[in-house]
Amino acid sequence: MDCREFCEQHLAFVDDTLAGIELVRMQRHITECESCAKHDAKIRRALLLFRNLPCIEPSADFSTRLEARLKTCQEDQLAMTQRNLWRGAIAATVASAIMLGYIGTTLFHPPEAPRDIVLPPVVASVPEAELTSITTSTPAIVTSVSAGLTIWPAALFAEQVPVRFAHSKLELTNYTR
Amino acid sequence: MADIVRKQAVSVEVLTVRERLQAMDDSAVVTAFLGGEERAFSELVTRYQTRLLNFVYRTIGDREKAEDLVQEVFIRVYRHLHRFDRSKKFSTWVYTIASNLAKNELRNRSRNPLVLFQTVQKNSQDEDRPLQFEDTTSRPDDMYRKRHLREIVEESVAKLPEHHRNVFILRELEGKSYEEIAEITECNLGTVKSRLNRARNSFAEIIAPYVD
Helix, strand or coil: CCHHHHHHHHHHHHCCCCCHHHHHHHHHHHHHCHHHHHHHHHHHHHHHHHHCCCCCCCCCCHHHHHHHHHHHHHHHHHHHHHHHHHHHHHHHHHHHHHHHHHHHHHHHCCCCCCCCCCCCCCCCCCCCCCCCCCCCCCCCCCEECCCCCEECCHHHHHHHCCCCCCCCCCCCCCCCC | CHHHHHHHHHHHHHHHHHHHHHHCCHHHHHHHHHCCCCHHHHHHHHHHHHHHHHHHHHHHCCHHHHHHHHHHHHHHHHHHHHHCCCCCCHHHHHHHHHHHHHHHHHHHHHHCHHHHHHHHHHHHHHHHCCCCCCCCCCCHHHHHHHHHHHHHHHHHHHCCCHHHHHHHHHHHCCCCCHHHHHHHHCCCHHHHHHHHHHHHHHHHHHHHHHHC
16 A cells, blocks of 8 residues: 555545455554654544534523524414414405305396307308310320429319319310320 | 322423433434424424534634524524425434534625624633633643643634535534535535545644644
8 A cells, every 4th residue: 555545545544434454454554654654643633632622512591592582483483374374264255255246146147048049140252253164185284393293284173172163064184195 | 289289290291201202313303393292392402402502613613603503593493394304314404504504604704804803802702701611620730721722723623614614523523424414515425525534634734733
């Protein structure tokens, strides 16, 4: 063991928390190294002085003063509890009054019989003008935009339009021609 | 006659309650207090008042202020005991409160130099008080030597940095474990060990010229 290791372990050495082997190594180092032995003795002597400082007792009126303060504290706590109780009671009374009022109103003024359900007027729109028939004999070309999305021919869109708006005379085009 | 018998019975009952509380550990006393036994708090005060007073006094170095702070500790304990986590040690909790109050006191002092002046005044008044802790059967020169040594030790402790001093007192005076100190000072274990080692070395260095 070197002196550095001794200093690192010294805290545990003084507190007697070292394992057996370490303890023996530390003790052996003290016998071999005068400087570390001096350091160890210096620390132990200082600690002994500190630990033997006389104990201080509370003054005679300590308990009396504490009791007085605790009594004040108790009173404060009691007052606060009472205040909270009062607040709770007031809140409960107000809530009960509102509840009773509501119940009374409901009992003495029963709600009117439900009327027939009146639906809002239906707004009808004029159907669009009929689409002109597809007269062209050229096949529809399915083109695509640069993004790659296909642009479906109008005929396919027309199939999806609600029947009432679809052109009744829509003709199918032969794409394979 | 019946009145006297009743009074005796009451006093016996009080005595047995007190004895029962004395036999309990801290946790059981706390439970008793929370269960409505007001006398349990007196038992806690009896157990901790001297220990806390010494701890706070060694930390701040002002006896009167230390008493005030210890009273404040008990007031806080009384107010907040219902919030105390009973899975933990009561003593650690109490020392944490005391440590924080002492720390605040030192911080306030460093902000307000007037308090420092007051402390100096109090210390000078202490000089005029009769000795309280020395053995009066000793010879006067022995008493002087002891008193002088005590003052040197106290001054040496006061010279330690606050966070070192706190750890040092908790370990050397109160005998707390490293783990408890870590919890009280809200530091990790490594920091506690490092501070304690430094505090011991510094204290030994400061006091060495006086004892050699």
